[in-house]
Amino acid sequence: MGESIDTHERQTVLIVDDQPDEVDLYSEFLAEDYTVLTAYSGAEALETLSSDVAVVLLDRRMPGMSGDDVLATIREREIDCRVVMVTAISPGTDILDLPFDDYLVKPVSREDIRDAVSRMLVRASYDETMREIVATVSKMATLESMMTLLEMEASSEYTALTERFGDLRAEIDLWGPNGDPYPEFSTEKIDGVFS
The missing domain is CATH 3.40.50.2300 (Response regulator)
Known part of the structure; x- marks a missing residue:
């Protein structure tokens, strides 16, 4: 080494x-x-x-x-x-x-x-809320990679997860002082889950 x-x-x-x-x-x-x-x-x-x-x-x-x-x-x-x-x-x-x-x-x-x-x-x-947001986004991305759109729409569990993400997102400002998102969030993911 x-x-x-x-x-x-x-x-x-x-x-x-x-x-x-x-x-x-x-x-x-x-x-x-x-x-x-x-x-x-x-x-x-x-x-x-x-x-x-x-x-x-x-x-x-x-x-x-x-x-x-x-x-x-x-x-x-x-x-x-x-x-x-x-x-x-x-x-x-x-x-x-x-x-x-x-x-x-x-x-x-x-x-x-x-x-x-x-x-x-x-x-x-990260603080506790931000860690929960990132973990929630990770779970959403994991499920999105394995489920079809119809399966996600039919899943009450996935719906609850997206609602929890919305609640957490409302609690904090995800944008840094320079207008940049936390580096872990890709532009595509932000566009996909924030809209």
């Missing part, structure tokens, strides 16, 4: 997956820039998790304790970390009640993993 010129402390990422090859691969993607912890089960993840962990990359489908259960426990313990579900499970309306920050469907690339961790570290600086 080369010497880092960054003056801030390395952030810690916990990778949780029951597939050792995937854990090793994601670790390799991140090890140069982050302190990486690994866990091969839900129970091991909860033993490893501490307040030092900034981001958790979490598989949903694991034997024993599922990723959904691990996520619920993280939130119950009020551990202040961002959680990215990294899973082969295609999302459906079942994700609406899951308090994750982002959702990636496997297979994922080096860029997918690195970009997700980087986004989560930016989100960590």
